[in-house]
Amino acid sequence: MISLSGLNTRMGLQLVDATRDRQLDMIRDSAEDKRAIAAFEERIGNVFSVDQLMEDRELYVFTMKAFGLEDQIFGKAMVEKILKSDPDDPKSLVNRLTDPRFREMHEVMGFVDEGQNNLNTFSTSWQSDMVDRYVEQRFESAQAEQNEKVGTVLEFRRKAGEIKNWFDVLKDKDLSEFMRTALGVPASAAGLDIDKQADLFRQKFDLADFKNPAELEKLERKYVAISDAKAGVQASANAALSLMNAAVSAGAGGRFTPITLDISAITALPRRTY
Incomplete structure (x- = not known):
């Protein structure tokens, strides 16, 4: 593979x-x-x-x-x-x-x-x-x-054409996660009553568009962009935390040595190209 x-x-x-x-x-x-x-x-x-x-x-x-x-x-x-x-x-x-x-x-x-x-x-x-x-x-x-996110996209591609109502989405953990992310619905919405979750999705996306390849492609692009953006933020946060830990460890006699971090510079670090 x-x-x-x-x-x-x-x-x-x-x-x-x-x-x-x-x-x-x-x-x-x-x-x-x-x-x-x-x-x-x-x-x-x-x-x-x-x-x-x-x-x-x-x-x-x-x-x-x-x-x-x-x-x-x-x-x-x-x-x-x-x-x-x-x-x-x-x-x-x-x-x-x-x-x-x-x-x-x-x-x-x-x-x-x-x-x-x-x-x-x-x-x-x-x-x-x-x-x-x-x-x-x-x-x-x-x-x-x-890659869990890649797997979720592939599953969405396979199942999207069979979706008949929002409950078909909500009963499927991966499909519901895909739609929440692509439509900008907070993850916390998963804790709501299932009818309220269906209403949230209904307000943001027309069920008929699950038969429209162009609309499905838009959903996929949004899901991928948001997923990668979240992963990038997490990576930047991890980098900042590592620098802070390194600064603490380097302090003489174990004393904390304050430093100033330029977060915008960290998050703007160039990504490796493939």
């Missing part, structure tokens, strides 16, 4: 966009992922029930990674209950969870009749889509591990 080390969000995204196809090919060709894809393609067509999926460790892990749920692999019993849930029952487990990834997995996997039958696994086109989903998610997760 191509490193994003030392890059801000803007530069990181530029590198990711320029190398995307190459990185996707690298994932498909890596030994670990190549084995996982081959096992999935070979055996998923014979899986018709949730129990069969759970009995095959490789297929279960592949499925979880394909939906960005690698951090939940340990919760096998809960995942089994989710996949066997009735989506039409408001009280079923899949409808009571706030994490939208589980609902998406339930819908895409296509298990019905309390997990006893499946509508999709025999389809070669569905299998191909699942492999693409797996590769894309592995790519996105790898970028997020290196």
Whole structure:
């Protein structure tokens, strides 16, 4: 995987966009992922029930990674209950969870009749889509591990077209953080009642514009600019603190030696170019 080390969000995204196809090919060709894809393609067509999926460790892990749920692999019993849930029952487990990834997995996997039958696994086109989903998610997760903000932008790009109401945004931690930042909504707003949060977003952005590529690009530019500006302020603050600590340490006999710092000069230090 191509490193994003030392890059801000803007530069990181530029590198990711320029190398995307190459990185996707690298994932498909890596030994670990190549084995996982081959096992999935070979055996998923014979899986018709949730129990069969759970009995095959490789297929279960592949499925979880394909939906960005690698951090939940340990919760096998809960995942089994989710996949066997009735989506039409408001009280079923899949409808009571706030994490939208589980609902998406339930819908895409296509298990019905309390997990006893499946509508999709025999389809070669569905299998191909699942492999693409797996590769894309592995790519996105790898970028997020290196640069959280880059990962958030990539997730926004993937999900923006599916947003139907503000609650689709608010139930997703990364999407809501993206929109708060891009629209200038204070982070403290996350503590408000969910209806009030939706009203704040509604006042600042038209839901219909989630279908407008130009508006999505504007949101992305704002998010990146604000994120990098905040990171720059934090870096400057850290530099100032380091200088103050150094001044204290240099004082004779441990005495504090006052110094004058030109904060404007510190914040104006030239950034390293890449």
